[in-house]
Amino acid sequence: MSACQIRDLDDLAAAIPDGAKLAVSADYSGPAMAATRALIRRRVRNLHLVCVPVSGLQAEILIGAGAVDVIETSAVTLGEYGAAPRFVAAVRGGKITLKDATCPAIHAALQAAAKGLPFMPLRGILGSDLLKHRPDWKVIENPFASADSGGDPMVALPAIKPDVALFHAPLADRDGNVFIGRHRELMTMAHAATQTLITVEEISETNLLEDERFAAGVIPALYISGVVEARSGAWPLGLWNAYGEDEAFLRRYVAAAKTDAGFADVLARWLGEPAMAAE
């Protein structure tokens, strides 16, 4: 589906096929929650979720809705609201395949894809149980180590090339340029992914690249496959410079989602409600 065919959230959800390797931003970096609702409404299945580099409510709800087969992440947590109950239940029940990572490994693997490289080496990780459970991570020797150094092992991470990168941002323009400010990992996601789908609070009538003060914080339309306007598109989570999270919702959610029935109820209500501005 080309960009011009993506007019609303349902089009956007339809452009993310079942089984896609889907990269999502962290809850603090513009989570596309309105788009996530549209995905769950269309009953998306078998996702390989890549959390950049962690996730919270977004991964939690997608897992609870049965949409995720594989999750590659450095953490899933609802922060001060507590553990993510559906994630924990799915782990315990063996319902999802875990690819436990560490934050810089996810960033580096996306950077590899952005550079068109098959892998990226990274410091650290050696001797951890993460490495033991990641057969796709290999230990290589630094080819530049001096002969008398006794070697310099390091971990090589295969590139992560998402089928789709998805996040929510405050502003885009009519040409499809998207403002991300200092949230540069969103730029890397867009560079690495085959398609990048965005929701935004607002569409600017002037081109964002025309203003030199904005330009360095803008993902050019070259990398963007579709932009949909979605007011309060991060609700019930927050958007960095615009509004905070909906505390009452999150407290209700954590209490309810401890059981299957409680989660089904809170999910049904969330899918039915219009997005609310959380101030």
Place this chain on the structure above:
Amino acid sequence: MNATLFSEAVAPTRQELLIFTIAGLLSDCRHVAVGAASPIPGAGALLERARSNGRLRVTVLGSTRNNFFTNGGVELFDCAAQGRIDAFFLGGGQIDGSGNVNLVGTGSYPSTEVRWPGSFGSAYLYFLVPRVILFREEHTRRVLVERVDFISAPGTSEKGIYRPGGPHALLTNLALFDYDKERQRFRLRSVHPGHGIEEVLDNTGFAFDLPDTVPQTSLPDRETLALIRGRVRDEIGEVYPRFVETAFPSGV
């Protein structure tokens, strides 16, 4: 005003003592970074900055005002690899006597009995930041174990592995330990007021070095306490407003 009332008026809260102790672990640092969900380490770093006459730089993740990073999530890690971060803080669902940290869960992986959020940046930063301060308020045998169930980040590495960083100290609600890199184990440095060595031994699941005399953890003086309750409170409140409401005595 009698003497008892006077001393009560300046007594630090539990959190204030931890903030003060953390600041003391950061002397001579140039740049300290503080990760997510870390109000007490953040306040400790900001206290040390306030006392350093502008020498110490502090980056608090999640802050707009106290944050040097503009290159996205990767910059913390790149900055550490460049040697530009002197101290960082890690917690742990389990921490063992060799300094191994577990942020993943208990039981056998992957179907862990108890699953925690995940390893975050620990598996990397523990290797690269010279002074990693392990901070966990709960001091029990459930947390401080003989051997972690899952190594998110190892306390030590074999010779030949690039590792300028590692554990420096362990701070809990009961005590402060130093980490001895040569012996690869903790050594009790001080016990907090109101607690004793027996209590520390009873609640620690790993063996550690115990000097003949263990002093009480130092308390902040009146001036430092005023700094914590004033400037530091305001600065950390930008990122952690709810923490500030509960951790500091009101009206001081």
